[in-house]
Amino acid sequence: MSVQVVVKVLRENEGISLPGYATPFSAGADLRASEAAVLLPGERASIPTGLRIELPEGYEAQVRPRSGLAIRHGVTILNAPGTIDCDYRGEIRVLLINHGREPFTIEPGDRIAQFVVAPVSRIVWQQAESLEESGRGEGGFGSTGRS
DSSP states (O other): OOOOOEEEESOGGGTOOOOBOSSTTOSSEEEEOSSOEEEOTTOEEEEEEEEEEEOOTTEEEEEEOOHHHHHHHOEEETTSSEEEOTTOOSEEEEEEEEOSSSOEEEOTTOEEEEEEEEEOOOOOOOOOSOOOOOSSTTOOSSTTOOO
16 A cells, blocks of 8 residues: 655755655654764764655655664664654654664765655544443453463
8 A cells, every 4th residue: 555745855065865665565764864963872863864744635644763773773763653644744753762872973875764654543532431341341561461
């Protein structure tokens, strides 16, 4: 299924890339940094992408961590997944945090996150005095066991 997303590049002369898929079956398109930055251990920063988007009504964009950055450097997204609503028109920025032991350098063009566009369901709340019983009941936080 394809969804058309309108993109505005903010810094046209700096060679900013549109999000792209690494393989034909990738779920997420790669978002790239538009500016250099260094994240010290424990530090967080809002990294610009140089892109603004217009999503169709009924869709959201999710900004997700890249597994390679997480396993190799301890760098991930602070509010994962970040949500971009269809009425947001500001620059897409990625909130990265360095959980690693070494400073992490970001260069313009580096892949810093994945971008997934997904449909959004709107909830119609129905208040009730009781809920149907289930096999699980109120059990949570490990109540279903380890295996």
